[in-house]
Amino acid sequence: MRKFAVIAFVLFFGIQYSQAQVRVSPGLRGGLNISTLTNIDDNxxxxxxxxGGLVDIRFNKFFSLQPEINYSRQxxxxxxxxxxxxxxxxxxLNYITLGAVAKFNFNGGGFHLLAGPSLDLKVDDNYINSRPxxxxLAIVGGVGYTLPNGLTFEARIKQGLVDIYGYDYYDNDGYxxxxxxxxxxxxxxxxxxFKTK
Structure with missing residues (x-):
């Protein structure tokens, strides 16, 4: 019984301590898209x-997880x-994107690498003769730098994984x-x- 009480005590304070180290900060993001579609001639x-918006969940000075929701015009x-x-x-091709990037901060400073998945839900397109x-589903990777005031500059590459036309690939039709x-x-x-307490 005494051993159980000691283990429970250590676990309780360990959890409290780890939760005290996690900082959650909401924020806003926006920028420039330069988009294209692969394997199309003359495009x-x-x-x-x-x-969009983000929530930065900082676990320690080296690592944070950042869920995001964005409106992206592609x-x-x-x-x-x-x-x-x-x-x-x-x-x-306009999407609502739901993503989560892991951010790795070098030496606990402002420079970071990021990577993560994204689920993009199409909300609009202007295609007439086809239906994308x-x-x-996409993979995101990039680099960035965060200033002490919370302002971050980033460059990312986002690679889609789903054929937007949903073709079936049969060898006999040449596709x-x-x-x-x-x-x-x-x-x-x-x-x-935004800074939080």
Whole structure:
């Protein structure tokens, strides 16, 4: 019984101590999207924006987990030939993105690496002759720097994993897996974490 009381005492104060070290800070983020779609001839990147919110859960000075929710305007700019000339058109793929990035701070300072998954739910598109998939799964990676006041500058690459047209890959129709049309986004942005007690 005495051993049980000592173990319970140590666990209770260990949990209290570990919880005291965790800091939770909400924040806002936004920035520039430079997006494209892979494996499409004659297309180019499209410039747009993303905006959203975050919760920074800091476990210690080296590691934090950051759940995020964003509105992200993606797609690409395509070219087509008609009546003897080329035309360009911006193709919109707009998502609500739900992500969680792990942030690794070097020497407990402002410079960090980040990586994590993202679930993207399509809310809008301007495609006329086709219907892109309603969701995407993506992997995010990047680098950033956080100032002491909570302002952060980041550069990220986001690689989609789901073919946006949902094709079935059959060898007999000449369409192969490496022809998949995937979202690819380069992001440059800022975020701000509100200070909490």
């Amino acid at each position: 180019s990147s499209k410039t747009d924006f993303y905006i 797609g690409d700019e395509g070219r087509y030939f008609e009546n003897g000339r080329y035309y360009s058109e911006k193709y919109e 998939e309603d969701f995407d 192969y897996t490496n022809d998949a049309i995937l979202n690819q986004v380069f992001q440059i942005g800022i975020s701000y974490r």
